[in-house]
Amino acid sequence: MEEAYVNAKGHIYDIQGYAVHDGPGIRTTVYTKGCPLRCLWCHSPESQEFGFQLSWLDVKCIGAEACEDACIKACPEGALTRGGPVKRTGTEETVIRPEIDRAKCTGCLKCTEVCIPKALYVAGWETDVDTVYARLMKDAVFFEGEGGVTVSGGEAMSQFDFTLNLCRRLKDSGIHICLDTTGFAPTERFAGILPWIDLFLYDIKHMDSYRHEKLTGVPNTLILDNARYIASHGGALQVRFPVIPKLNDSPENIAATADFCAELGDAVKLVQLLPYHQAGRVKYPRLGWTYRLKNVAPPSDAFMEKALEVFKARGLPCQIH
Ligand code: SF4
Ligand code: SF4
Numbered sequence: 001m002e003e004a005y006v007n008a009k010g011h012i013y014d015i016q017g018y019a020v021h022d023g024p025g026i027r028t029t030v031y032t033k034g035c036p037l038r039c040l041w042c043h044s045p046e047s048q049e050f051g052f053q054l055s056w057l058d059v060k061c062i063g064a065e066a067c068e069d070a071c072i073k074a075c076p077e078g079a080l081t082r083g084g085p086v087k088r089t090g091t092e093e094t095v096i097r098p099e100i101d102r103a104k105c106t107g108c109l110k111c112t113e114v115c116i117p118k119a120l121y122v123a124g125w126e127t128d129v130d131t132v133y134a135r136l137m138k139d140a141v142f143f144e145g146e147g148g149v150t151v152s153g154g155e156a157m158s159q160f161d162f163t164l165n166l167c168r169r170l171k172d173s174g175i176h177i178c179l180d181t182t183g184f185a186p187t188e189r190f191a192g193i194l195p196w197i198d199l200f201l202y203d204i205k206h207m208d209s210y211r212h213e214k215l216t217g218v219p220n221t222l223i224l225d226n227a228r229y230i231a232s233h234g235g236a237l238q239v240r241f242p243v244i245p246k247l248n249d250s251p252e253n254i255a256a257t258a259d260f261c262a263e264l265g266d267a268v269k270l271v272q273l274l275p276y277h278q279a280g281r282v283k284y285p286r287l288g289w290t291y292r293l294k295n296v297a298p299p300s301d302a303f304m305e306k307a308l309e310v311f312k313a314r315g316l317p318c319q320i321h
Helices: 070-074 110-114 129-137 156-172 187-196 209-216 221-232 251-263 301-312
Strands: 009-019 027-032 053-056 080-087 094-100 120-123 125-128 148-152 176-181 199-203 237-243 268-275 318-320
Touching: 009 129, 009 156, 027 129, 027 156, 053 094, 070 080, 070 110, 110 120, 125 129, 129 156, 148 156, 156 176, 156 187, 187 221, 199 221, 221 237, 221 251, 237 251, 237 301, 251 268, 251 301, 268 301, 301 318
Parallel strands: 027 148, 148 176, 176 199, 199 237, 237 268, 268 318
Antiparallel strands: 009 027, 009 125, 053 120, 080 094
């Protein structure tokens, strides 16, 4: 605890104040960029790549005619061209939109510099511990009581130096820290950061490793091992189980997830069942990506209540969130 922090650099893509879903109380959440997982339902696709990503927001684009092809002319790679006329979202106006050939795009970001309405913008920026700390402390008034800071992602443990040192810096100021993690990082990193984390927000997505890999791109063994490590070394866990119809909502998987949470014992302060939603779907076209679960509907309230009973039956503190 007494070790000095280092002003490590990191890549983040957002800081959001007044967050009430990222741990207890009112919190400010820092979102780090880059994640080793590729969950099919990811609601923050802009978080996934470790590098900066060119994004395009259709509602802000006034059209290539109106801005005299500013972005198209600025692109040294010929990756931007005029597309066909389309109706501007939310208006009756017809505009010519730029089309991005992402195979040609080198990510130089010159187009973002000339786009006055900021329809073309960058997801993510480089920063450092001191800069983020200064920003977070502007919200310090909200951190009294249960609140504090949540470090999220992406996967914050992938930028370990930045995350560890930011948490050290915050803890030196007596701030409550949650780490929102996929659990997919070397166990030594969890051992290293454990003293500075008050509560791990920890996702369990599927108990079958083969299915887990199909849904997220990685097996679950390291994730489960790290949860056991945290639980057996004095850490506190708030387990989060996203319930995705037909993908991880079988009775067997719900029971296995509840069994695993029970195995972790008193370290589990709360289990949250998160009903699947499509809130992140609109972000995919901004990145030129396709949302693959568009035909999956959210689970019913009755289904979620039934699933919750499975956790209650094992004596676990739990809720639908
Ligand atoms: S992306 Fe920006 S610069 Fe390009 S046409 Fe749209 S508003 Fe104009
Ligand atoms: S980031 Fe650079 S290469 Fe890519 S579209 Fe914009 S100007 Fe062209």
